[in-house]
Amino acid sequence: MSNEINYSERIPNNVDLASDRRLQRALESWQPRFANWWAEMGPVGFQDKEIYLRTAVDVGQQGWAHFSHVKLPDYRWGIFLSQPQADRRITFGELKGQPAWQEVPGEFRTDLRRLIVVQGDTEPASVEQQRYLGHTAPSLYDLRNLFQINVEEGRHLWAMVYLLHAHFGRDGRDEADALLERHSGDPDHPRILGAFNEKTSDWLSFLFFTYFTDRDGKYQLGALKESAFDPLSRTCDFMLKEEAHHMFVGASGISRVIQRTCDVMNQYNTDDVRPYGVVDLPTLQKYINFHFSVSLDLFGSETSTNAANYYSAGLKGRFSEDSYDDDHVLAGHQETISEIIDGVWELKERPAITVVNQQLRRSYIDDCAKGLRRWNRVLDNNGIGTQLTLPHEGFHRQVGLHKEHYVTPNGEIISDVMWNELVPDFLPTEADREFVVSLMQPVYEPGLMASWIAPPTSGINTQPVEYEYVRL
Numbered sequence: 001m002s003n004e005i006n007y008s009e010r011i012p013n014n015v016d017l018a019s020d021r022r023l024q025r026a027l028e029s030w031q032p033r034f035a036n037w038w039a040e041m042g043p044v045g046f047q048d049k050e051i052y053l054r055t056a057v058d059v060g061q062q063g064w065a066h067f068s069h070v071k072l073p074d075y076r077w078g079i080f081l082s083q084p085q086a087d088r089r090i091t092f093g094e095l096k097g098q099p100a101w102q103e104v105p106g107e108f109r110t111d112l113r114r115l116i117v118v119q120g121d122t123e124p125a126s127v128e129q130q131r132y133l134g135h136t137a138p139s140l141y142d143l144r145n146l147f148q149i150n151v152e153e154g155r156h157l158w159a160m161v162y163l164l165h166a167h168f169g170r171d172g173r174d175e176a177d178a179l180l181e182r183h184s185g186d187p188d189h190p191r192i193l194g195a196f197n198e199k200t201s202d203w204l205s206f207l208f209f210t211y212f213t214d215r216d217g218k219y220q221l222g223a224l225k226e227s228a229f230d231p232l233s234r235t236c237d238f239m240l241k242e243e244a245h246h247m248f249v250g251a252s253g254i255s256r257v258i259q260r261t262c263d264v265m266n267q268y269n270t271d272d273v274r275p276y277g278v279v280d281l282p283t284l285q286k287y288i289n290f291h292f293s294v295s296l297d298l299f300g301s302e303t304s305t306n307a308a309n310y311y312s313a314g315l316k317g318r319f320s321e322d323s324y325d326d327d328h329v330l331a332g333h334q335e336t337i338s339e340i341i342d343g344v345w346e347l348k349e350r351p352a353i354t355v356v357n358q359q360l361r362r363s364y365i366d367d368c369a370k371g372l373r374r375w376n377r378v379l380d381n382n383g384i385g386t387q388l389t390l391p392h393e394g395f396h397r398q399v400g401l402h403k404e405h406y407v408t409p410n411g412e413i414i415s416d417v418m419w420n421e422l423v424p425d426f427l428p429t430e431a432d433r434e435f436v437v438s439l440m441q442p443v444y445e446p447g448l449m450a451s452w453i454a455p456p457t458s459g460i461n462t463q464p465v466e467y468e469y470v471r472l
């Protein structure tokens, strides 16, 4: 079977859209609404410039992407699902072993729609959050990466809207419209999840967002990829391929920021690097603390009956379900989690099925720690004695068991009075943010970089770093 995507239709797709005229017409009437949303809420400026973008041309393992200069509004957003697996079975929950579903069972309709809407809502939200960043890009290379991420988040919205239109009838179409009506930070119609209503007002925040918050996306998509609802599983599988680049932008971007900071620290033999136009290490640590903690909230409460129901029903699993050495049903199993009880940390036994959110969060934390090790190697290699760390998972939480408590980045439980005194050491202050914003001067000469970031080690798709990634 061919993996190829049909680009001759108005909506590029590999789901044989032409064979379902009603669905095709419904999506073709949503398409101009998406275009309006992109024009009004997407990147500000640069819409008439040619950007060196990759487009999916095939969903197979090899060579799925094609690179060329295109204008943003001409990007071919479409519907691409990974190829079906013959005789796919449900791998977890009460229905484990039964055939995966090609249609939504009536009893799970509401829950599945909710899961798809929550995922779908994050995709356009991040585009809205990042819409002004083009004006302060540290290089053309970075500017191109921003737009690549933006168009792909737009495509992820398409991926979820397709499922809503194809499988949820009238309600699905209404939800698809609502995805364009909520906006990040809108006081009346905000996006569903907190982190997606925060401002991404500078490039340092953007790089941390792509490292920490796009990585939440990786884990959510990974858990939905396990779903018994096969079209959702296949959609998420392909989205994960695009997501990898987003996290690369964050991981490599922060490495470059740290490299530049080290260069200046060594050149002037000082920790006080702000006067030289680079970000000091304590500020980087505070940004890590902020972005990590708001991203942890996205996994939901540590104990959750909703998550338990989704798991038993086979709607949403854990990340790479087959790597868990248990029965994948979890009925009657216990799992230990840490909780604050009477002011001290205690390990508490909970029914395993109620803590699947926490298991997903743990996989995420382990993955985040890998990037920290890589960033610390940059510090080591430059002879800098300081190390960056992930804060404790109870730190600065607005969701879940720890939200009523004040926990330091080291995991110490403190009073609200202490917290208020210490918080300027833990999280970026207004002054820190103003300093970071003051560094954000655009650099649009091919190959040149802003003062606060080192060049990347290589370009995109074997092009040199000084390539004209955006034709201004």
Ligand SMILES: [Fe+2]
Pocket (backbone or CB within 6 Å): 123, 152, 153, 156, 217, 243
């Ligand atoms: Fe996405």
Ligand SMILES: [Fe+2]
Pocket (backbone or CB within 6 Å): 153, 214, 217, 243, 246
């Ligand atoms: Fe992403």
